[in-house]
Amino acid sequence: MTTKYRVEAPVRSFSGESVGVHFHKGTGYVDDSTKEGRAAIEYFRRHSYGLAADDGVTDEERVQELVTGVVAEREPPATAQPFDPSKHDAPEVLAYLDSLGSDDSVAEHERVIAAxxxxKARKTILARGEQKQEDQA
Structure with a gap:
């Protein structure tokens, strides 16, 4: 299942391209259907861009809902699937592990290493899991 993400640049007035994603007035869109898209998503996570699954609601619709107090009926957004290391090559998995913040990173890191x-049990990824365990001890 492909997930589309809305990306908010740190500079809200930015219009242009960053890691292959076009931005207009600080907002861009990317999906995880390609290797390039997944790499861009990881880049944005590491560099503090705002990143959220896109629910298809436009800014104008959100403003209208705030003004009128009437929320339009719409289908619930598709839930994002957890990161599956078997669907990514080793450098992408390592980049994902590196991108994890400090909040729930220990549990997510352990989940990905266990998966x-x-x-596939790739040595480079499992070594990263062992390294993390040693760092915590």
């Missing part, structure tokens, strides 16, 4: 161990 890798149960799946």
């Amino acid at each position: 890798e161990r149960d799946g």
Whole structure:
């Protein structure tokens, strides 16, 4: 399942291209259907861009809802699937692990390493899991 993301640039007036994603007035869109798109998403996460699954609601619709107090009926957004290391090459998995913040990163890191161990069991990724465990000890 492909997820489309809305990306908010740190500079709200930015119009142009960053890592292959076109921005207009600080907002761009990218999906995770390609290797390039996934790499861009990881880049944006690492560099503090705002990143959220796009629910298809325009800014104008949101303003109208705020003004009128009437929320339009729409289908619920598709839930984002958890990161699956088996669907990515080793550098992408390592980039994802590096991009994890400090909030729930330990649990997510352990989940991804366990999925890798149960799946492809690539040495470079499993070594990263061992390194993380040593750092925590």
